[in-house]
Amino acid sequence: MWPRNRCTDRWPRPVVHRYWPADGRQQQWALHAHIGSIALCRSGRLLLALEDDFHFLDPDSAGSPLWACRCNTRASACA
Numbered sequence: 001m002w003p004r005n006r007c008t009d010r011w012p013r014p015v016v017h018r019y020w021p022a023d024g025r026q027q028q029w030a031l032h033a034h035i036g037s038i039a040l041c042r043s044g045r046l047l048l049a050l051e052d053d054f055h056f057l058d059p060d061s062a063g064s065p066l067w068a069c070r071c072n073t074r075a076s077a078c079a
Contacts, residue, residue: 018059
């Protein structure tokens with residue numbers, strides 16, 4: 001768990017971090033809701049279980065990388 005911010009007594013905004021150890025580059029995406037779990041899809045996208053819904057995050061997207069997932073029970077839904 002994240003430590004509480006002593007100044008505001010609120011939890012920090014949830015963030016997904018990406019790190020390249022070879023050159024030290026970093027990338028991050030601030031989220032609107034807390035993260036329950038993350039799954040890596042074969043396509044390279046991330047499936048995020050947020051407190052309000054399931055969402056995909058496409059770390060290689062040039063546009064808005066996060067969108068809601070209208071998930072179903074098909075195994076290929078996270079391809």
